Amino acid sequence: MNLALFDLDHTLLPTDSDHEWGRFLVRLGVVDEEFYRRRNDEFFGHYKAGTLDIQAFLRFALAPLAANPRDRLEALRSQFMREVIDPVITPQARALVYKHLDAGDLCAVVTATNSFVTAPITAAFGIKHLIATEPATANGKPDGAFTGEVAGIPSFREGKIARVEAWLKSMGTQWDAFENTTFYSDSANDLPLLEKVSEPIAANPDDRLRHHAAASGWRIMDLF
Known part of the structure; x- marks a missing residue:
């Protein structure tokens, strides 16, 4: 084998599913738009440059998961798949x-x-x-x-x-x-x-x- x-x-x-998930949450108002969009773009830039602090990024990226109940998160994820991922x-x-x-x-x-x-x-x-x-x-x-x-x-x-x-x-x-x-x-x-x-x-x-x-x-x- x-x-x-x-x-x-x-x-x-x-595309980048992590970055797009953040943009999706911004679009739906799940996270603060100004702060999240700015930090999301900053971390994405660091990743592309090879300078990403993975622990700092994960604290940022996983915060919305901790701030929302599982049933809401799963509904959001299904919508994300339909609207953002499946078409690409x-x-x-x-x-x-x-x-x-x-x-x-x-x-x-x-x-x-x-x-x-x-x-x-x-x-x-x-x-x-x-x-x-x-x-x-x-x-x-x-x-x-x-x-x-x-x-x-x-x-x-x-x-x-x-x-x-x-x-x-x-x-x-x-x-x-x-x-x-x-x-x-x-x-x-x-x-x-x-x-x-x-x-x-x-x-x-x-x-x-x-x-x-x-x-x-x-x-x-x-x-x-």
């Missing part, structure tokens, strides 16, 4: 995923965006496994109220390797059990995991990753 890992934002999606999923991205699924590869989305936002997006691609930043809950149960904190290691930079390895261990396997391991990503923030797999693929890469991929002889794929 082969292992196929996919970053989500700007890799399978031609492209046939090219679906075809890429289906190629691996049809081949029988073990597939997972590995994203820094929190699992509350990304779980239905991952499911929309037909991928069963999601490795995302996990929002903490008050009782530690999946349906508990969100606290605004992070549970465990954020799925970001080197944290993606730690989270993938923990997931593989939970599946009773490890890296060297696979004939081939592939990771698709658009971002230079994902260089640690890209350098870990046997087949790193720069998908819709940012400038820093495109330069690194070209210099390293990695495959470059432009889906969008």
Whole structure:
């Protein structure tokens, strides 16, 4: 069996689901418009520049989850999927995923965006496994109220390797059990995991990753 890992934002999606979720909450008046829009854009800029303070960002991004009951959040998420995400999923991205699924590869989305936002997006691609930043809950149960904190290691930079390895261990396997391991990503923030797999693929890469991929002889794929 082969292992196929996919970053989500700007890799399978031609947008950033975390940033768009923030804009969506602003549009619906769920969060303070002036403050949230400004901070959301600032953090997005830091991410693209490779200077993101992940803990500061997560305190910001997870605060709306803690400020709202689960039933409201789930209704908002369904609306977000219908209005923002579903319309931008492209046939090219679906075809890429289906190629691996049809081949029988073990597939997972590995994203820094929190699992509350990304779980239905991952499911929309037909991928069963999601490795995302996990929002903490008050009782530690999946349906508990969100606290605004992070549970465990954020799925970001080197944290993606730690989270993938923990997931593989939970599946009773490890890296060297696979004939081939592939990771698709658009971002230079994902260089640690890209350098870990046997087949790193720069998908819709940012400038820093495109330069690194070209210099390293990695495959470059432009889906969008």
